[in-house]
Every structure is written in structure tokens, then in C-alpha cells.
Amino acid sequence: MVELQGVTVTYNKGMPNEQKALRDISLTVNEGEFVTIIGPNGAGKTTLLKVLLGEVSPLKGTYRIDGKLMNNRPPHHLARFIGRVYQDPNTGIFPSLSIKENLLIAAKKGFRTIRFSKLKKEGLDLLEGLGLGLEKRLGVLAGELSGGQKQSLAMIMAISSCPRLLLLDEHTAALDPRSAKSIMDLTMSINGEKGITVMMITHNMEFAGLYGRRLVEFHEGSLIKSEARSTQGLRSSVDRQVSSAVL
Amino acid sequence: MLAIIEQGLILSLLSIGVFLAFRVVNLPDLTVDGSFALGAAIAVKALFEGISPIMAITMAAVGGALAGFITALIHRRFKVNVLLAGILVMTMLYSVNLRIMGGPNLPVPRVSGQQQAPSYESMSGGTLLDDLFADSKAADGPSAAAQKKTVANLFTGRLDGQDLSKISIVIIGALLLLSLFLRTDLGTSLRAFGCNPAGVTAFGISQTFLAITGLVIGNLMVGLSGGLFALYSGFSDVTLGQGMVVTGLASVILGEIIFGKVKFLYGLLAPVAGGVLYQALLSTAMRYGYRIGFLASDMKLLTALFVISVIGVRQLASSPRKQRFRAEVKRLWLNSRGSR
Numbered sequence: 271m272v273e274l275q276g277v278t279v280t281y282n283k284g285m286p287n288e289q290k291a292l293r294d295i296s297l298t299v300n301e302g303e304f305v306t307i308i309g310p311n312g313a314g315k316t317t318l319l320k321v322l323l324g325e326v327s328p329l330k331g332t333y334r335i336d337g338k339l340m341n342n343r344p345p346h347h348l349a350r351f352i353g354r355v356y357q358d359p360n361t362g363i364f365p366s367l368s369i370k371e372n373l374l375i376a377a378k379k380g381f382r383t384i385r386f387s388k389l390k391k392e393g394l395d396l397l398e399g400l401g402l403g404l405e406k407r408l409g410v411l412a413g414e415l416s417g418g419q420k421q422s423l424a425m426i427m428a429i430s431s432c433p434r435l436l437l438l439d440e441h442t443a444a445l446d447p448r449s450a451k452s453i454m455d456l457t458m459s460i461n462g463e464k465g466i467t468v469m470m471i472t473h474n475m476e477f478a479g480l481y482g483r484r485l486v487e488f489h490e491g492s493l494i495k496s497e498a499r500s501t502q503g504l505r506s507s508v509d510r511q512v513s514s515a516v517l
Numbered sequence: 518m519l520a521i522i523e524q525g526l527i528l529s530l531l532s533i534g535v536f537l538a539f540r541v542v543n544l545p546d547l548t549v550d551g552s553f554a555l556g557a558a559i560a561v562k563a564l565f566e567g568i569s570p571i572m573a574i575t576m577a578a579v580g581g582a583l584a585g586f587i588t589a590l591i592h593r594r595f596k597v598n599v600l601l602a603g604i605l606v607m608t609m610l611y612s613v614n615l616r617i618m619g620g621p622n623l624p625v626p627r628v629s630g631q632q633q634a635p636s637y638e639s640m641s642g643g644t645l646l647d648d649l650f651a652d653s654k655a656a657d658g659p660s661a662a663a664q665k666k667t668v669a670n671l672f673t674g675r676l677d678g679q680d681l682s683k684i685s686i687v688i689i690g691a692l693l694l695l696s697l698f699l700r701t702d703l704g705t706s707l708r709a710f711g712c713n714p715a716g717v718t719a720f721g722i723s724q725t726f727l728a729i730t731g732l733v734i735g736n737l738m739v740g741l742s743g744g745l746f747a748l749y750s751g752f753s754d755v756t757l758g759q760g761m762v763v764t765g766l767a768s769v770i771l772g773e774i775i776f777g778k779v780k781f782l783y784g785l786l787a788p789v790a791g792g793v794l795y796q797a798l799l800s801t802a803m804r805y806g807y808r809i810g811f812l813a814s815d816m817k818l819l820t821a822l823f824v825i826s827v828i829g830v831r832q833l834a835s836s837p838r839k840q841r842f843r844a845e846v847k848r849l850w851l852n853s854r855g856s857r
Contacts, residue, residue, distance in 0.1 A: 382705075383703055387702050
């Protein structure tokens with residue numbers, strides 16, 4: 271579904287502070303897969319996400335979704351295929367709009383016109399499925415919700431227009447452990463029940479071990495490991511990394 | 518009093534434009550100073566060309582919208598900071614306005630029997646400056662008889678309520694249309710863009726498109742206000758727009774003080790109420806201020822100081838130290854109540 275071939279990204283090309291953020295990355299992510307991406311700071315994980323979102327153009331290499339070349343497409347075009355949730359819950363929602371208006375915005379992707387859309391049942395069902403009672407508070411401003419509620423809403427918004435791919439960039443990092451766990455359960459159900467392909471960046475080694483069918487590791491801009499494993503296998507692989515990091 | 522309300526309502530359209538740019542799409546647009554004068558210049562020039570007043574103010578609004586479009590385009594396409602883009606367009610419009618008017622000012626062509634709208638000074642009972650400029654006012658601009666093509670002004674200047682009703686129709690129409698627009702899919706995405714610009718991209722909406730839409734609509738209102746203001750006050754001047762951003766901001770802030778967190782009609786009532794109140798305060802200051810040494814020319818200074826002081830007070834009120842102080846006062850007060 272997503273195919274990267276020899277992608278290289280260099281920041282400040284030709285300048286004294288030139289930095290190779292991604293080096294010849296080749297990665298294929300299949301339909302419905304859950305890929306967990308780990309690596310230390312500066313490894314190139316977020317740059318990879320930016321390439322996928324069209325925010326950074328690769329210097330070399332190709333990027334395809336469903337076989338279609340996506341290099342140099344503007345971010346709002348790529349957004350039609352991709353949903354995203356970031357670390358800060360406020361980035362995925364519109365704080366000064368009500369919950370209902372947030373869902374209305376998320377209900378479709380692309381150009382808006384002068385028409386009055388109504389909230390669809392699917393959107394309400396998704397909200398109800400969270401079990402947070404947000405469906406009874408549709409008029410409340412999204413900015414007034416708690417961090418966990420905001421992130422749950424952001425997740426619902428990211429998938430309500432049925433994207434092909436969901437990109438998650440440390441989306442549980444700003445949450446307390448209980449909220450983080452419930453958001454991860456939601457992530458799993460999105461992947462499992464809706465079949466949406468998920469690529470998740472995380473620094474949380476526990477989550478990296480528990481979630482995802484494939485573990486991809488980056489180091490200094492290079493992809494050093496990509497292994498499809500059973501959950502048990504993943505767990506031990508992550509444990510080894512934690513041990514080596516501690517040592 | 519009627520004249521104050523009329524003038525306040527006309528300028529409230531300017532405040533709505535500033536509100537849309539600064540509060541709704543969150544783009545501090547300085548084009549306003551130029552687009553207000555552009556609207557005025559286009560409207561008066563159109564009357565000189567024999568175009569009907571309704572068409573003239575429509576053209577003024579379109580002119581303002583075009584100015585906003587250019588600012589947004591410079592900002593988004595050339596990645597120029599929106600403040601600088603606004604200043605650049607405002608500077609360009611100074612020359613454009615001179616071209617349109619063929620000089621630094623242009624009076625509205627008068628037909629016989631039509632009165633000039635009252636000035637700030639006459640509204641507030643006159644100032645010492647009236648005597649100073651009495652002679653120059655009489656000689657100002659070409660007479661109506663000298664003009665070949667003239668059409669009746671939209672406003673009579675008679676303070677009999679006719680002008681007020683015309684202005685009110687425009688204001689109510691603008692408020693209804695804008696509040697309806699802000700409810701549509703496009704309007705909602707515009708409000709979303711204002712609070713999270715990067716977020717709209719995630720839903721496939723172009724930020725450039727929304728920035729252009731926001732500044733076009735904002736400056737359309739400003740151009741309309743400029744056009745109406747010129748027809749109402751009977752002249753257009755190349756310096757008419759000076760400090761209009763600050764005037765608009767002061768009106769928006771005043772309105773927000775009155776309405777607080779009430780967001781009826783998406784907060785659009787705040788700039789309207791603020792615009793009228795601002796004019797009332799201004800004419801009061803003009804009427805009594807000169808007794809303590811204020812001049813009409815000091816008003817821009819006072820307006821800017823007002824905006825700075827409100828922003829400063831809000832900033833201080835939201836500082837953690839102030840909040841701790843408040844919490845402590847509240848705790849002591851609750852304790853004292855509990856001990857009784």
C-alpha cells in the first residue's frame with residue numbers, strides 16, 4: 271500500500287549545517303498492517319512521517335501509495351489518503367469549535383463549499399464508541415475537554431473520513447498512563463476492526479513491545495531493522511533494546 | 518446622537534472586517550488602512566462617473582476584497598509575513614488611491630438641496646478648531662455646479678432617520694449573511710483555520726485557500742465601510758484610512774468587553790456594538806477633551822493607548838502570579854465565610 275524506494279532527505283543542502291535526515295530508506299507497508307517505529311531522537315522517524323505527509327520532499331527516491339507516485343504532492347492533497355494524530359492533543363482538534371463542528375470538519379476531506387452539512391450517524395457512532403459520553407456534549411468546545419478526551423476526539427476525527435493510512439507520532443506521550451492505555455486500545459481497534467493501516471512512532475518501549483505487528487527501527491537516518499514478529503517476539507526484541515540502552 | 522450612531526454603524530463594518538481577520542482567521546492584516554481609503558476613493562469616483570450609489574459602494578467593497586486577495590496571495594505564495602504583506606499592499610494602495618481620485622482628496626458630488634453630513638465637531642457641539650478651519654472648508658473641493666455628471670448621494674445628511682434606516686439595513690444584511698456564512702462548511706473551516714491552521718491541512722483543506730477567503734471577506738467589509746463612510750461624510754481623502762486598523766481593533770476590544778464570552782452570531786455583534794460605543798466615546802472626548810488640552814489630532818494616540826492598555830491588563834490578569842494572588846484572595850474569603 272505504502273512504498274518508499276531509496277528515499278533520501280537532506281536538510282540545509284549545500285550549507286555548512288547540512289544534515290542527512292533519511293539515508294536511502296526503502297520500506298513497504300501492506301494494507302491493514304500495524305507498524306511500530308522506534309529509534310532515538312534524531313533517528314529520522316519524524317522526517318519519515320513528514321515525507322509521508324508531503325511536508326518534506328525527498329531529495330532522492332520515490333514515494334507511492336497504491337502504486338501512485340506521491341512525490342511533491344502538496345500536504346492537503348496527501349491528507350485525502352492519510353489521517354494523523356500528534357503528541358499534543360490540541361494539534362489534532364480545533365479547540366475553539368464545538369465537538370459537533372470538529373466532527374463536521376473531519377467528516378470529509380478536501381475542498382469546502384457554501385453548504386450546510388449535517389452530522390452523519392457514522393461520526394456519532396464513533397464518538398459513542400469511545401464511551402466517554404462526548405456524544406451528549408456535542409455543543410461543548412473541544413478546547414474545554416481533558417487531554418485524554420481531546421486525544422480520543424482527535425483519533426476519531428483522524429479516522430472519520432476513512433483514510434487509507436493513519437500516522438501516529440507519539441500520540442500517547444502527553445497523556446497519563448490510564449488515558450494512554452485507552453488511546454492505545456482505541457488504536458488497536460481502529461487497526462483491527464476498521465482495517466486501517468497504522469504507522470506509529472513511539473518512545474514508549476512498553477507500547478512498542480505490546481502493540482504492532484511489525485517493528486521498524488531507525489538510527490541516524492537509516493532503517494536498521496524491520497521485523498514482522500509475533501507479539502511475544504516483539505516483546506523480547508524490545509527488551510533487548512532496552513537492556514542495551516541501559517547498558 | 519443620531520449622527521454618532523450612524524457614523525458608528527458605518528465604522529462597525531470596518532470593525533467586522535478587522536474582527537474577521539484578527540479573530541476569526543487569526544491573521545493580523547494591516548491592509549485595512551489602505552482598503553478603507555480604497556473603498557472611499559472608488560465610491561466617490563464612481564459617483565463622479567455617474568454610477569449609482571448602490572453600485573458605487575458595491576464597487577468599493579469589491580475593491581477592498583481585491584486588496585485583501587493580493588495581501589493573502591503575497592503572504593501565502595511568497596511566504597511573506599502577513600504583517601509585511603499588509604504593509605506592502607497598504608503602501609501600494611496609497612498610490613493607487615491617488616490615481617483613482619486624481620488628487621489627494623475628492624468631495625462627493627452634491628446635487629442641489631442636499632446637505633453635507635455632520636462632522637465630528639458639529640456632532641459634538643463644535644471645537645475651537647472650527648473657527649480655525651472655517652475659511653478653508655468653504656473653499657474645499659469643486660462645487661456641485663462645476664460637476665457635469667452627478668448622481669444623488671445615498672445619504673441625505675438630514676438626520677431624520679432615513680440615513681440611519683439605510684445604514685441599519687446594510688448592517689443587518691451583512692450580519693445575517695456573515696453569520697450564515699460562518700455556519701456553512703466553508704465558514705466552519707475558516708473558523709477552524711483561525712484556531713489551528715496546521716490542523717485544516719490534515720483534512721485536505723488548503724491553508725492558502727482559507728487565508729485568501731478570510732482576508733478577501735474581511736477587506737470586503739472594510740471596503741464597504743470605506744465607501745459608505747465617504748458617501749456619508751461627503752468626501753474621500755488619501756489619508757482617510759490612517760490608523761483604521763487601530764480604530765477597528767479598539768472597537769472589537771470594546772465590544773468584547775461589553776459582550777464578554779457571549780458568542781451569539783459567532784461574536785459578530787461585538788464589533789458592531791464596539792464600533793458605535795467607540796464613536797460615542799470619541800465624540801465625547803472631542804466635545805470635552807479640548808477643555809483639558811486635547812486636540813482632535815490626539816485621538817489616534819488615545820485610541821492606540823486604549824488598545825495597548827486593554828491588551829496589557831488582559832496579559833497581567835492571565836499571568837500565573839496574578840492567578841495565584843486571586844486564588845489566595847478567594848481562599849481567604851472562603852475561609853472567613855466558613856469561620857463565621
